Amino acid sequence: MTTASRQARIGRIGLYALLVWVCLFFSIPLLVVISTSLKTSDEVRTFSIFTLPAAPSIAAWIKAWASACTGLNCGGVRVGFWNSVRILIPSVIISVTAGSVTGYALSHWRIRGANVIMLLLLLCAFIPYQVILYPLVKTFSTIGIYSSLPCIIAVHVIFGLPVMSLLFRNFYAGLPEELVKAARIDGAGFWRIFVSVMLPMSVNILIVATILQTTGIWNDYLLGLIFAGRDNMPMTVQLNAIATTSTGIIEYNVNTAAALLTALPPLLVYFVSGRYFVRGITAGAVKG
Amino acid sequence: MSAVSVVGLSKSFGTLQVLRDIHLSIDAGDFTVLLGPSGCGKTTLLNAIAGLEDTNAGVIEIDGADVTHREPSKRGIAMVFQSYALYPTMNVRKNLSFGLRVRSVPRQEVTRRVDWAARLLQIDELLERKPSQLSGGQRQRVAIGRALVQQAKVFLFDEPLSNLDAKLRTEMRVELKRLHKELGATIVYVTHDQIEAMTLATRIAVMRAGRIEQYAAPDDLYETPQTLFVAAFVGSPAMNFMPGRLDSGAVHVGRARLPLNGYRFRSSPVTGQEVVVGIRPEHVVLARGEPPEQTIVANALFMEPMGADTLGWFQFGEHRLSARLIPQVARGLSGEVRLSLLSDHVSLFDPASEVRL
Numbered sequence: 001m002t003t004a005s006r007q008a009r010i011g012r013i014g015l016y017a018l019l020v021w022v023c024l025f026f027s028i029p030l031l032v033v034i035s036t037s038l039k040t041s042d043e044v045r046t047f048s049i050f051t052l053p054a055a056p057s058i059a060a061w062i063k064a065w066a067s068a069c070t071g072l073n074c075g076g077v078r079v080g081f082w083n084s085v086r087i088l089i090p091s092v093i094i095s096v097t098a099g100s101v102t103g104y105a106l107s108h109w110r111i112r113g114a115n116v117i118m119l120l121l122l123l124c125a126f127i128p129y130q131v132i133l134y135p136l137v138k139t140f141s142t143i144g145i146y147s148s149l150p151c152i153i154a155v156h157v158i159f160g161l162p163v164m165s166l167l168f169r170n171f172y173a174g175l176p177e178e179l180v181k182a183a184r185i186d187g188a189g190f191w192r193i194f195v196s197v198m199l200p201m202s203v204n205i206l207i208v209a210t211i212l213q214t215t216g217i218w219n220d221y222l223l224g225l226i227f228a229g230r231d232n233m234p235m236t237v238q239l240n241a242i243a244t245t246s247t248g249i250i251e252y253n254v255n256t257a258a259a260l261l262t263a264l265p266p267l268l269v270y271f272v273s274g275r276y277f278v279r280g281i282t283a284g285a286v287k288g
Numbered sequence: 289m290s291a292v293s294v295v296g297l298s299k300s301f302g303t304l305q306v307l308r309d310i311h312l313s314i315d316a317g318d319f320t321v322l323l324g325p326s327g328c329g330k331t332t333l334l335n336a337i338a339g340l341e342d343t344n345a346g347v348i349e350i351d352g353a354d355v356t357h358r359e360p361s362k363r364g365i366a367m368v369f370q371s372y373a374l375y376p377t378m379n380v381r382k383n384l385s386f387g388l389r390v391r392s393v394p395r396q397e398v399t400r401r402v403d404w405a406a407r408l409l410q411i412d413e414l415l416e417r418k419p420s421q422l423s424g425g426q427r428q429r430v431a432i433g434r435a436l437v438q439q440a441k442v443f444l445f446d447e448p449l450s451n452l453d454a455k456l457r458t459e460m461r462v463e464l465k466r467l468h469k470e471l472g473a474t475i476v477y478v479t480h481d482q483i484e485a486m487t488l489a490t491r492i493a494v495m496r497a498g499r500i501e502q503y504a505a506p507d508d509l510y511e512t513p514q515t516l517f518v519a520a521f522v523g524s525p526a527m528n529f530m531p532g533r534l535d536s537g538a539v540h541v542g543r544a545r546l547p548l549n550g551y552r553f554r555s556s557p558v559t560g561q562e563v564v565v566g567i568r569p570e571h572v573v574l575a576r577g578e579p580p581e582q583t584i585v586a587n588a589l590f591m592e593p594m595g596a597d598t599l600g601w602f603q604f605g606e607h608r609l610s611a612r613l614i615p616q617v618a619r620g621l622s623g624e625v626r627l628s629l630l631s632d633h634v635s636l637f638d639p640a641s642e643v644r645l
Contacts, residue, residue, distance in 0.1 A: 178370070178371050179373050181340050183375070184340070185360045185367050187361035196386070200378075
């Protein structure tokens with residue numbers, strides 16, 4: 001073996017060693033949480049957080065899911081889980097649908113003041129939530145739906161629309177204008193073109209939008225806390241309640257299990273659809 | 289009654305005037321080509337006829353009906369786009385039938401028309417394929433097929449051959465000509481390629497800066513261009529231009545005096561008037577028995593062999609002249625050469641207004 005290739009090989013090994021080390025470093029918090037969730041309460045208190053569980057058990061997971069207490073309610077995080085699902089599904093469907101139609105209209109139909117609308121959308125996308133919380137609360141309580149499921153869904157749709165519209169507008173702007181012209185000459189109108197021509201081409205961007213909205217809405221804490229009402233608190237809010245409940249000893253193993261349960265859905269979404277995510281992002285970005 | 293009639297059409301984008309008072313009357317069955325350099329407004333005019341572009345003033349009539357403010361789909365037109373604009377998620381059959389399905393044409397009729405168009409264009413083997421699985425030429429055929437099934441009154445083509453390679457373009461040109469003959473359809477066709485225009489058209493409208501300079505049959509356009517622009521734009525290699533001065537019954541070019549016995553002046557000529565003399569390369573020949581006062585002396589610069597003939601370039605005073613020569617004759621040419629300009633074929637233009645005299 002020549003010196004040069006040996007040196008190159010040593011370099012490779014060094015590179016991989018560094019990468020593995022960096023990987024470990026970044027996954028330590030996750031590993032600690034996972035290992036803690038598999039221990040018993042005693043084990044957590046007695047040993048260091050880095051010790052591996054002596055007899056891994058999913059007891060803490062079961063307790064977190066089915067019988068962990070928030071205040072006086074001891075139904076586990078599954079209550080919050082189903083609340084989150086009830087909030088998530090309509091919010092995602094409505095915001096993605098509305099965003100795609102808006103984006104399509106803004107990109108392929110000559111609308112008076114389309115540029116102004118775009119500018120406003122862009123501005124809206126960057127307004128911090130905190131600024132409009134109070135006016136929103138007042139508005140919703142005036143209408144009379146404050147603290148309800150429709151209220152939190154409406155809030156998620158409103159906050160999702162600017163980004164969704166921009167995302168779809170940029171994607172559709174990258175598609176050739178002549179497609180729409182050809183369809184118009186073929187006799188198709190606004191909706192027919194959208195459904196028959198544009199939507200079938202939008203699979204990737206629809207997946208991207210759904211992922212963005214799903215993770216965003218699932219991970220939301222602030223809006224859920226303020227707008228959902230007591231009966232519809234999403235999983236994140238409940239998780240916080242479990243972790244901060246201070247009756248008796250703190251069950252770290254149950255808390256970590258609850259945290260992992262809460263984080264699981266977005267993680268799953270990424271694992272299942274990461275491929276589309278990357279593809280969709282580049283499809284939208286490069287073709288324009 | 290004309291199939292398409294455009295009256296006083298104007299269009300501007302902001303301060304940029306793209307179409308200026310266009311008047312155009314296209315007869316049924318005509319293959320009209322809108323020809324011009326890029327930016328002359330030819331595509332805008334086509335889009336205006338299609339209804340894809342709003343206009344500022346003027347009237348568009350198709351088959352006798354005022355369609356100026358009608359939707360594209362209500363004008364009785366079909367269109368083929370430069371990029372083909374096939375629906376990428378539909379197979380060829382669905383691409384062809386989309387317009388018919390939108391209009392709720394009965395299913396049997398849809399199948400009949402799709403099969404008819406597919407046979408006519410020889411794409412019946414491809415009906416189940418997606419556009420991405422087709423070659424450029426096949427996509428082109430599908431795009432034409434999509435227009436044909438509409439059985440429209442007027443077919444509009446927007447530079448349909450410009451994305452094809454040279455060989456395919458020649459093939460499709462022949463194909464288009466055949467289609468036009470077979471169907472007897474009225475076609476409006478945009479291109480910047482004058483060969484395409486000359487070979488396909490029954491009439492050509494040459495456009496410049498939002499105006500139609502001349503609307504005539506290809507031969508008329510080539511032989512009697514009405515403006516200096518048309519003379520220079522149509523024909524390859526381009527027409528030669530030299531300054532000249534009118535005399536009674538003749539024009540002086542350099543020291544030569546060319547008799548104008550057969551020239552049809554549009555207004556009576558003024559003796560002594562300065563003119564631009566235009567003559568095509570095939571009408572510049574090596575002098576053989578002509579009287580010397582009817583010939584010019586020029587310096588041979590270089591020869592461009594083009595196969596069937598050779599293009600000879602000559603320096604004549606400050607001007608460069610090209611002549612289409614027989615290759616064998618052109619081979620040994622050098623130094624001073626005596627050239628004869630066939631005066632029966634000259635075109636004369638007013639240098640100020642650039643209009644034919």
